[in-house]
Amino acid sequence: MIPLQNAVKKFKLNTVEPEATAAEALVRLVEHDFIPLLVPRKDRTDAYGIVTKHDILSKVVAEGRDPRKVKVSEIMAKPLIIVNDLSMDLRWASRMMHRCGIAALAVLDKGEFYGFITDRCIIEEYFDELRRDKLDRSGEMLSC
Amino acid sequence: MLVKDLELAQKYRRIPATATAAEAIALMAEYHIPVILVEKGSEGDTYGVLTRRDMISKVIAEGLDPTKVTVTELASKPLMVLNNNEVDVIWVARFMARENVSTLALFDGGEFKGFVTDADVLRALAAPLRAEFGHHGGHRR
Numbered sequence: 001m002i003p004l005q006n007a008v009k010k011f012k013l014n015t016v017e018p019e020a021t022a023a024e025a026l027v028r029l030v031e032h033d034f035i036p037l038l039v040p041r042k043d044r045t046d047a048y049g050i051v052t053k054h055d056i057l058s059k060v061v062a063e064g065r066d067p068r069k070v071k072v073s074e075i076m077a078k079p080l081i082i083v084n085d086l087s088m089d090l091r092w093a094s095r096m097m098h099r100c101g102i103a104a105l106a107v108l109d110k111g112e113f114y115g116f117i118t119d120r121c122i123i124e125e126y127f128d129e130l131r132r133d134k135l136d137r138s139g140e141m142l143s144c
Numbered sequence: 145m146l147v148k149d150l151e152l153a154q155k156y157r158r159i160p161a162t163a164t165a166a167e168a169i170a171l172m173a174e175y176h177i178p179v180i181l182v183e184k185g186s187e188g189d190t191y192g193v194l195t196r197r198d199m200i201s202k203v204i205a206e207g208l209d210p211t212k213v214t215v216t217e218l219a220s221k222p223l224m225v226l227n228n229n230e231v232d233v234i235w236v237a238r239f240m241a242r243e244n245v246s247t248l249a250l251f252d253g254g255e256f257k258g259f260v261t262d263a264d265v266l267r268a269l270a271a272p273l274r275a276e277f278g279h280h281g282g283h284r285r
Contacts, residue, residue: 021277023273023276023277024277026266026269026270026273027270027273027274027276027277027278028277029266029270030266030267030270030274031274031278034263034266053262053263053266054246054262056266057237057240057241057262057265057266058237058240058241061233061234061237061265061266061269062234062237062238062240062241062242064234067269067273068273090204091204091205091207094200094201094204094205095201095205095206097200097201097205098197098200098201098205101244103197119178119196119197119200120176120178120196122196122200122204123169123172123173123196123199123200124173124176126169126173126199126204127169127170127172127173127174128173130166130169130170130210
């Protein structure tokens with residue numbers, strides 16, 4: 001059992017305004033190793049949005065559009081697909097990402113944005129857990 | 145921008161067809177790589193590809209024991225291949241978008257060159273825009 005909280009990357013959160021261009025979002029994604037960008041909400045009644053590399057690739061590049069002329073608001077996904085239980089097992093977050101066909105799942109804590117879960121943080125956290133498991137087991141064998 | 149001008153960020157790694165999912169996860173996590181080439185298991189077999197997504201949806205989400213599943217059961221086979229490196233990257237993007245994949249295998253004259261990922265394509269296209277919108281120079285909100 002791996003609580004979700006362990007896997008949420010504590011990366012510096014990057015945001016992009018809905019009025020910004022896709023070119024700006026693209027540069028920001030490249031500069032930050034393709035960690036998804038959060039599109040902030042205007043007020044508490046608004047929803048958060050998200051821009052991932054997949055949005056840029058499929059909605060701008062593949063369509064042959066000029067990224068300078070496309071707005072973030074045209075390509076973002078909004079509202080976010082979220083989970084709000086930080087103690088949930090990573091397995092269920094994995095299943096949700098698979099079921100929804102998404103690469104980044106937003107985690108909210110008490111109504112505020114907490115972080116993203118991505119493919120990469122799941123794999124790396126899962127591996128750490130496998131390694132801890134193995135160490136625990138070899139420890140038991142030593143103590144016998 | 146043509147495919148042959150792309151800089152492939154992934155130093156691809158390979159894994160034998162009989163390896164377990166746990167070994168593949170270790171490789172992905174230790175080297176921070178999103179994709180692994182799965183070798184042929186026997187004659188007449190084909191190469192396969194294993195992504196983070198495969199591990200997440202087929203092992204972790206299903207609660208399987210990764211030490212008991214082989215990579216052959218999980219890999220996507222055969223590879224989605226790109227063998228014309230004179231083509232514009234926009235077609236690579238369209239291929240990826242249409243087939244809903246993030247990785248294509250690049251061959252040149254029958255020789256496997258490596259994996260082209262969506263990140264490679266975007267990085268190449270972002271390069272000329274960086275002066276305008278990047279951290280150094282240009283405006284920043």
